[in-house]
Amino acid sequence: MNMNRRQFFKVCSAGLSGSSIALMGFSPTAAQAEVRTFKLARATETRNICPYCSVSCGVLIYSTGDKSKNSQSAIIHIEGDPDNPVNRGTLCPKGAGLRDMIQSANRLKWPEVREAGTNEWKRISWMEAFERIAKHMKADRDANFMAQNKDGVTVNRWTTTGFLASSAAPNEAGYLTVKTIRALGMTSIDTQARI
Amino acid sequence: MHSQAIDFHPPAEEAAAFLLPVTTTLFADRAERFEALASEHSLSDWLRFLATLSRAQQQALKALPPLALPSADSLRQARTHGMPPLDPSVRPAAWRDALHQIASTLRLEAPEATRTELDALLVVSDAALEKLADSLMSGEPEATDIARLPFVAAALQVVFTQLASQLDAGQLQALDAHNVCPCCGSPAVASVVRLGAAINNLRYLHCSLCNTEWNVARAVCTTCNSDKAVALHEVEGSQGAVRAETCDSCKGYLKIAYQEKDPRVDPVADDLATLALDMLVDEAGYQRSGPNLLLIGAYSG
Numbered sequence: 001m002n003m004n005r006r007q008f009f010k011v012c013s014a015g016l017s018g019s020s021i022a023l024m025g026f027s028p029t030a031a032q033a034e035v036r037t038f039k040l041a042r043a044t045e046t047r048n049i050c051p052y053c054s055v056s057c058g059v060l061i062y063s064t065g066d067k068s069k070n071s072q073s074a075i076i077h078i079e080g081d082p083d084n085p086v087n088r089g090t091l092c093p094k095g096a097g098l099r100d101m102i103q104s105a106n107r108l109k110w111p112e113v114r115e116a117g118t119n120e121w122k123r124i125s126w127m128e129a130f131e132r133i134a135k136h137m138k139a140d141r142d143a144n145f146m147a148q149n150k151d152g153v154t155v156n157r158w159t160t161t162g163f164l165a166s167s168a169a170p171n172e173a174g175y176l177t178v179k180t181i182r183a184l185g186m187t188s189i190d191t192q193a194r195i
Numbered sequence: 196m197h198s199q200a201i202d203f204h205p206p207a208e209e210a211a212a213f214l215l216p217v218t219t220t221l222f223a224d225r226a227e228r229f230e231a232l233a234s235e236h237s238l239s240d241w242l243r244f245l246a247t248l249s250r251a252q253q254q255a256l257k258a259l260p261p262l263a264l265p266s267a268d269s270l271r272q273a274r275t276h277g278m279p280p281l282d283p284s285v286r287p288a289a290w291r292d293a294l295h296q297i298a299s300t301l302r303l304e305a306p307e308a309t310r311t312e313l314d315a316l317l318v319v320s321d322a323a324l325e326k327l328a329d330s331l332m333s334g335e336p337e338a339t340d341i342a343r344l345p346f347v348a349a350a351l352q353v354v355f356t357q358l359a360s361q362l363d364a365g366q367l368q369a370l371d372a373h374n375v376c377p378c379c380g381s382p383a384v385a386s387v388v389r390l391g392a393a394i395n396n397l398r399y400l401h402c403s404l405c406n407t408e409w410n411v412a413r414a415v416c417t418t419c420n421s422d423k424a425v426a427l428h429e430v431e432g433s434q435g436a437v438r439a440e441t442c443d444s445c446k447g448y449l450k451i452a453y454q455e456k457d458p459r460v461d462p463v464a465d466d467l468a469t470l471a472l473d474m475l476v477d478e479a480g481y482q483r484s485g486p487n488l489l490l491i492g493a494y495s496g
Contacts, residue, residue, distance in 0.1 A: 003335060003336065003338065003492065003494060004334075004335055005333075005334040005335060006482065007494035008334040008335065008336070008486055008491075008494075009334075009382075009482070009483040009484060009485060009486045010477065010482065010483055010493065010494040011470055011473035011474065011477065011483060011490065011493040011494075012473070012474055012477040012478075012493065012494060012495055013474040013477075013478075014495035015492070015493040015494040015495040016470070016493055017495075018338075018341070018492055018495065019341065019490060019491065019492045019493035020341050020342055020344065020345050020489075020490055020491040020492055020493075021238065021241050021490065021493070023308065023341050023342035023492075024241070024244075024305075024306065024308055024309045024312070024342050024345070025305075025306030025307060025308030025309050026238065026240050026241040026244070026306065027240075028238065028241075030237040030238070031237040031238050031470060031471065032474075033237075034237050034471065035471045035474045035475065038430045038431065038471050038475060039430070039431040039475075040428045040429070040430065040431065040472075040475045040476070040479065041428065041429050041430070041431045042426055042427070042428050043426065043427050044424075044425065044426045044427075045413070045414045045425050045426065045427055045440075046414060046422070046425075047414050047422060060413065060414055062427070079396075080396075081413070081414075082395065082396035082397050082398075082413065083397065083398075083412040083413055089395060089396045089397075
């Protein structure tokens, strides 16, 4: 029987006995026996963007675990993406330590508050965090919002609170951030990307 | 003390999209790699014989007469239509001389079974040789030719490597199908992640026929272009210099060799020294997407 194109590429254990190795006079038996003692190790390879700053370096992330099976996923390695035109495979010291940030025991994963007069951080829900921040902002804005300056010119500004935006935001989120914050009259706005 | 200002500017050089074969050393380096891989290997005799074959390829390459590239018109036409400039079905007659030279060099060092095949290759008609080459290139050869085809492939590699090296890399272009060679349209044998200044850590696919290399982004399936389900498999406890890049979208795989793990890796030699990886990945249900022309007929059923 002639082989088809798919078979032409195929290399399998049973196939070695009829392959050019055997027909040329070499014995594939040891190779076939040895493979039964080997196991495969697997890692997925995905592309992502470093969350730290506005440079947005590309990274390649390697992780173990297969989502379809009952196994624990873990990120085992992160390196600069050589195909990314921004960083061409390089990373700064912070980016090079990304895996440690992801797996850090000290990583902040939910809102926490330290109440006045205590030294303990207490976990709170996202809804409670939003509400408390909103109340603080409204109280400060009501007290310090300036509609006109001393010459009577309309300025509509709120200078006593500042806003630090995320560096991991895309253009659309950045646009909405500025629209929302400026609508409140806030003048001090910056982004983590510059830190 | 002589001092020199440090140049803080990053390299302005763009990474090469195509790496044409270096004919002066290619097969000699491969022979050396086969030798190195052969020690303490379950297929050491075979790998050592392939080292001898690679050395014979280097000699045959050196002895080649000047080969003519396709005409300027045909090169222009290929470029206009996004086709590779070389056509593996149009073979310079010199490939048969290369085959004769390889066969006569090898027959003294070959095992009995191989010597019979080599002697047969030395006496069959040119037409029969062309027929063998046709069936090899079609990827659907006859089962009875299996032991002869690696030598036919070796001779074809010699002439097409020489032809590819004569092309102008500046005139090459990436093809729509990124898993075939931009010089000759053949499928890739494996990927290699290179070390170097501008090309550092970039992945190049290596042509199974003409040894040209072309850049394809990493973490992308070389068969179906999807980046959704790419995984790397290696034999547990190995150094990780050769892995199988599998894709769960198309269930295909091709091996990928890392110079960072071992700077001497050769896509062809290291591929054949890691057949255990093929066997395991095949059992796991993935289909290999490119041939190694020095190993024919390793399928069953």
